[in-house]
Amino acid sequence: MWGILRQKVGGATCLSPQGVGSHMLRLRPVTSALRNYSSAAKEMTVRDALNSALDEEMAADPNVFVMGEEVGEYQGAYKITKGLLDKYGPERVVDTPITEAGFAGIGVGSAYHGLRPVIEFMTFNFSMQAIDHIINSAAKSNYMSAGQINVPIVFRGPNGPAAGVGAQHSQCYAAWYGSVPGLKVLVPYSSEDARGLLKAAIRDPDPVVFLENELLYGESFPVSAEALDSSFCLPIGKAKIEREGKDITITAFSKMVGYALKAAEILKKEGISAEVINLRSIRPLDRATINVSVRKTNRLLTVEEGFPQHGVGAEICASVVEDSFGYLDAPVERIAGADVPTPYAANLERMAFPQIEDIVRAAKRACYRSGTMVATA
Amino acid sequence: MFGSINHTSSVTNSLFSRQFLHPPLQDHAGIKPFFGGRRSHTATSFSNDVDQLPTEAPLQQELNFPGGKVKFMPKRIFTSGSNEERTNCYRVLNENGELIVDSDSLKISKELGVKMYKDMVTLQVMDTIFYEAQRQGRVSFYLTTIGEEAINIASAAALDNNDFVFPQYREPGVLLWRGFTLQEFANQLFGNKYDYGKGRQMPIHYGSKKHNYVTVSSTVATQIPQAVGAAYSMKMQKQDSCTITYFGDGGSSTGDFHAGLNFSAVMEVPVIFFCRNNGWAISTPISDQFRSDGIVVRGKAYGVPSIRVDGNDALAIYSAVYEARKMAIEKQTPVLIEALTYRAGHHSTSDDSTKYRPVDEIEWWRDDQNPVKWFKTWIENKGWWSDQAESEQRSSVRKQLSQAIQAAERVEKPPVADMFNDVYDVPPKNLNEQEVILRENIKKHAQEYPSNVAV
Numbered sequence: 001m002w003g004i005l006r007q008k009v010g011g012a013t014c015l016s017p018q019g020v021g022s023h024m025l026r027l028r029p030v031t032s033a034l035r036n037y038s039s040a041a042k043e044m045t046v047r048d049a050l051n052s053a054l055d056e057e058m059a060a061d062p063n064v065f066v067m068g069e070e071v072g073e074y075q076g077a078y079k080i081t082k083g084l085l086d087k088y089g090p091e092r093v094v095d096t097p098i099t100e101a102g103f104a105g106i107g108v109g110s111a112y113h114g115l116r117p118v119i120e121f122m123t124f125n126f127s128m129q130a131i132d133h134i135i136n137s138a139a140k141s142n143y144m145s146a147g148q149i150n151v152p153i154v155f156r157g158p159n160g161p162a163a164g165v166g167a168q169h170s171q172c173y174a175a176w177y178g179s180v181p182g183l184k185v186l187v188p189y190s191s192e193d194a195r196g197l198l199k200a201a202i203r204d205p206d207p208v209v210f211l212e213n214e215l216l217y218g219e220s221f222p223v224s225a226e227a228l229d230s231s232f233c234l235p236i237g238k239a240k241i242e243r244e245g246k247d248i249t250i251t252a253f254s255k256m257v258g259y260a261l262k263a264a265e266i267l268k269k270e271g272i273s274a275e276v277i278n279l280r281s282i283r284p285l286d287r288a289t290i291n292v293s294v295r296k297t298n299r300l301l302t303v304e305e306g307f308p309q310h311g312v313g314a315e316i317c318a319s320v321v322e323d324s325f326g327y328l329d330a331p332v333e334r335i336a337g338a339d340v341p342t343p344y345a346a347n348l349e350r351m352a353f354p355q356i357e358d359i360v361r362a363a364k365r366a367c368y369r370s371g372t373m374v375a376t377a
Numbered sequence: 378m379f380g381s382i383n384h385t386s387s388v389t390n391s392l393f394s395r396q397f398l399h400p401p402l403q404d405h406a407g408i409k410p411f412f413g414g415r416r417s418h419t420a421t422s423f424s425n426d427v428d429q430l431p432t433e434a435p436l437q438q439e440l441n442f443p444g445g446k447v448k449f450m451p452k453r454i455f456t457s458g459s460n461e462e463r464t465n466c467y468r469v470l471n472e473n474g475e476l477i478v479d480s481d482s483l484k485i486s487k488e489l490g491v492k493m494y495k496d497m498v499t500l501q502v503m504d505t506i507f508y509e510a511q512r513q514g515r516v517s518f519y520l521t522t523i524g525e526e527a528i529n530i531a532s533a534a535a536l537d538n539n540d541f542v543f544p545q546y547r548e549p550g551v552l553l554w555r556g557f558t559l560q561e562f563a564n565q566l567f568g569n570k571y572d573y574g575k576g577r578q579m580p581i582h583y584g585s586k587k588h589n590y591v592t593v594s595s596t597v598a599t600q601i602p603q604a605v606g607a608a609y610s611m612k613m614q615k616q617d618s619c620t621i622t623y624f625g626d627g628g629s630s631t632g633d634f635h636a637g638l639n640f641s642a643v644m645e646v647p648v649i650f651f652c653r654n655n656g657w658a659i660s661t662p663i664s665d666q667f668r669s670d671g672i673v674v675r676g677k678a679y680g681v682p683s684i685r686v687d688g689n690d691a692l693a694i695y696s697a698v699y700e701a702r703k704m705a706i707e708k709q710t711p712v713l714i715e716a717l718t719y720r721a722g723h724h725s726t727s728d729d730s731t732k733y734r735p736v737d738e739i740e741w742w743r744d745d746q747n748p749v750k751w752f753k754t755w756i757e758n759k760g761w762w763s764d765q766a767e768s769e770q771r772s773s774v775r776k777q778l779s780q781a782i783q784a785a786e787r788v789e790k791p792p793v794a795d796m797f798n799d800v801y802d803v804p805p806k807n808l809n810e811q812e813v814i815l816r817e818n819i820k821k822h823a824q825e826y827p828s829n830v831a832v
Contacts, residue, residue, distance in 0.1 A: 065613075097636075097640065099636040099639070101602070101632050101633060102602050102636020102637065102639070102640055103602075103636070103640070104602075105605075105606065105633055105637070106606035106609065106636075106637075106640055107606055108602075108606060109543070109602060109603030109604055109606025109607040109608075109609075109610075109620075110607060110609050110610040111606070112591060112603060112607055113541060113606070113611065113620075114610055114614075115609075115610045117606075132599065133599060133602075136594065136596050137603060141592070141594075142799050142801070142802070143799045143800050144577050144578055144582075144592060144594065145584050145591075145799075146572075146573060146574045146577055146584075146795075146799055147575075147798070147799045148573065148584060148585070148586040149586070149591065149592060184801070205802040206802050237805070284805050284806070
């Protein structure tokens with residue numbers, strides 16, 4: 001009974017292999033496992049979830065420090081690091097000059113020597129300035145040095161589109177970073193995800209790219225008592241079934257999880273039971289969970305905001321074709337952002353990213369309920 | 378209210394040279410200019426006009442801008458982009474092996490001096506023989522340090538073994554000084570199973586945790602901000618050590634150089650930036666690399682104390698690095714050292730520098746300005762070295778090298794398992810699966826796989 005529940009209900013139990021210091025494996029009793037969002041739930045915004053996770057990890061380990069533009073005096077460009085400067089001082093909350101390449105390199109160097117930096121990019125669009133350090137100085141170092149240099153660093157910040165910020169501030173980097181061996185890439189959706197995955201990322205001995213979403217910062221989610229505990233962390237590499245279903249599997253990450261859940265509600269009224277998977281982790285990708293789900297539903301729809309070519313959906317499709325081809329009853333549907341630099345005008349921007357209707361339409365196509373092949377509005 | 382007015386002896390009757398002191402500032406970030414309604418000292422010719430102005434502002438001689446007080450001047454002067462005279466270069470040993478000034482450089486014991494010389498010779502011989510090995514096809518790539526032996530050995534000698542070294546790639550001498558053996562060098566070049574890098578990297582990408590020498594990374598100048606970060610870590614942990622990072626004239630053009638130096642001054646960390654200005658970045662001469670007077674002048678631009686030294690003078694380098702290290706740790710400050718020298722060899726075995734520079738220029742630097750030769754003259758004059766010791770040292774090193782190469786060549790390559798580990802701390806499932814599949818494949822088609830790879 002316990003084993004089945006664990007598998008179906010997914011990741012709230014901490015299966016992290018790290019076991020740092022006094023953090024022990026926490027097993028949740030069966031009853032509370034049934035309620036992912038416990039009824040005694042507190043509500044917490046994603047912003048507060050991230051802030052509290054940073055605060056707790058900095059309190060627990062004096063080697064953890066935060067570095068980035070505006071993280072200190074300004075309390076963080078998006079207020080994620082609010083209050084940390086006052087509490088921990090300027091040596092552990094470092095405001096940097098404007099040079100992503102510089103502070104990413106400095107963060108990596110400090111990690112080489114034993115500190116545990118959390119580097120904030122104001123948006124991951126700016127991480128392109130530092131991408132050489134992320135990949136060549138951080139991701140590959142453990143391998144190139146044959147285990148002599150490990151890099152326990154976290155690169156975090158908002159990723160993907162926000163609202164009306166134009167082409168140079170709207171790109172999604174999940175596919176780019178997800179392709180690099182040596183990196184771990186995490187994509188939280190809810191507040192529990194944000195807390196559990198950020199804590200796991202900070203404790204992880206490998207470099208982690210932590211892709212947040214600006215529009216989710218202000219969104220509130222219920223959090224269980226367990227998630228509020230300072231030792232809480234989520235396993236890296238496990239996806240979560242947000243909603244069970246039997247007709248079609250929808251994979252999504254970050255803000256699109258919310259859209260997929262809304263689409264699932266609409267589909268339910270039309271008699272289609274959709275299973276929504278919150279990926280939580282782009283690398284390692286939880287191929288097992290995705291394939292088990294597709295073998296059950298026989299149909300797959302992938303959703304992402306990033307550009308379609310070489311995207312996350314392409315990888316998931318290939319994985320399912322490799323592992324579960326015989327189980328597919330329909331071609332895999334792939335919903336992604338439009339293949340254009342993001343326009344600014346609100347109507348154009350809306351057309352450049354998947355909307356709930358697009359997800360519904362694609363799900364119906366996969367269930368052979370719709371004749372049209374055209375995806376966008 | 379204004380504070381006291383200072384009349385210095387240099388004050389003339391010109392209106393513009395009046396000195397007004399601002400009142401003491403409470404908030405350094407605020408600008409507190411003088412305004413309105415104050416009595417002021419003016420030159421007689423203007424006094425009437427000033428008295429008649431409705432809102433009179435006394436004339437400011439300086440202003441407390443963000444960043445500090447700045448004096449004004451009426452002359453429109455552009456600072457020239459270049460100095461007529463280049464920054465002087467610190468040198469204590471001339472090319473005859475004589476100390477120019479006895480007292481300034483540090484006293485070096487016989488033991489230290491002889492070890493320095495022996496290691497310089499070893500480095501020189503090692504470079505020659507490994508280069509040959511590449512030419513013979515035994516090693517795929519090599520990069521020599523010819524002409525920069527003094528930089529390598531003397532700088533290493535002035536450091537402590539706990540100081541972290543962030544090399545570019547032309548500094549194997551630092552590792553040699555710290556005890557890396559010829560066999561260990563050879564193992565890395567051949568990428569065999571004893572290579573500390575487990576055969577993961579090209580030749581000359583040495584690294585050794587136990588020697589505090591960070592693995593060489595091909596990307597140019599990325600080690601500069603990394604060294605600053607590691608120095609920050611040392612500062613936070615209050616360690617009695619510093620980091621040193623080496624780079625060339627070419628590396629100084631990168632964004633990482635700018636960010637690294639700028640940050641290091643702001644963060645006040647114990648890091649030594651050692652620039653090997655050897656005149657060439659592959660085929661790019663420094664006239665195409667920058668138009669400043671080398672790299673030493675840039676230190677001032679970032680607020681980093683700097684010095685230019687003769688890169689062929691082992692004693693000057695030793696002395697400068699010794700002092701820089703002391704400064705860096707005691708005052709928690711970065712220091713910039715520019716060593717002027719010449720890259721007497723080709724950039725690497727993939728380069729033939731006679732294609733872009735004159736052969737006689739190369740030969741002059743290699744033979745006449747040879748740092749090994751000069752240092753030899755000095756220790757010979759001290760009575761610490763002889764021709765016999767010289768020939769013994771050279772032949773001993775040659776013999777060790779040839780044995781090391783033969784041994785390294787014969788050793789097996791790293792096992793297949795080493796392809797999949799160290800990507801992450803704990804190997805992920807997909808890599809474990811791939812390894813199993815690969816092993817099955819090797820077993821099934823053994824004849825298609827090389828026989829000298831352990832499974």
